[in-house]
Amino acid sequence: MDVDLKLFKNIMNEARHNSVLLDSYSPNQFKSKEVLINHINNLNILDDKSEIIILGSWYGSILIPAFKQVKRITAVDFDENVINIAKNRLFNHYKNVDFICDDVFSTFRNQYEKATLFINTSCEHMKPMKEWGPAPQYKNPWWNRVSPAYFAFQSNNMFDIPTHINCVNNIEEFKEQMPSNAKIMIEDHIKDDRGTRFLLIGKL
Secondary structure (H helix, E strand, O other): OOOOHHHHHHHHHHHOOOHHHHHOOOHHHHHHHHHHHHHHHHHOOOOOOOEEEEEOOOOOOOHHHHOOOOOEEEEEEOOHHHHHHHHHHHOOOOOOEEEEEOOOOOOOOHHHHOOOEEEEOOHHHOOOHHHOOOOOOOOOOHHHHOOOOEEEEEEEOOOOOOOOOOOOOOHHHHHOOOOOOOEEEEEEEEEEOOEEEEEEEEEO
16 A cells, blocks of 8 residues: 555644644545546546646645646645645645646646646636636636646535535536536536535546
8 A cells, every 4th residue: 555654744743733634634525535536547547647737726635645646736726825735734745746826717827738637626616617717707718728638527516605606506507517628428426414516527
């Protein structure tokens, strides 16, 4: 078993005074990420030359170590404190991870052009992915500027959480938020203590 003891120590040290970090490893978080990870691994679409973009990455707690074998991971989140902790205290020994503090809708990055896989497990926190582009105008979605790539997106129906600004009632509603060139390959539902998470995986 490939156990990252350095990461484990980093988590324990940080968690002593950061309960929010522990939330990123909650049973619900772990379960939803595990389903996504298993589907991606079963598709066999990643190798040591692959590059992954995680939009709305939060700490990257589960996804970054799960896919650490790829060439490059770029984690993007607007929370400066979260990015600083992930970069300097959790994954400071990972040499293939870039951390960017920014709104995922504000700046098109060079890393996006060559990405193999886009992951967003925070779709409920932002505008629909089909509108990904420079705010406030979405006339030319950035999906038209990236190479053919895969995507794995999650949203949920947990409308009562204040930071959830774009929940969906069901997976059919979620499909309507996909980029126009998206071809859905996998759809799944993950039960949560507070509702249901919806997962769509496909190709652009």
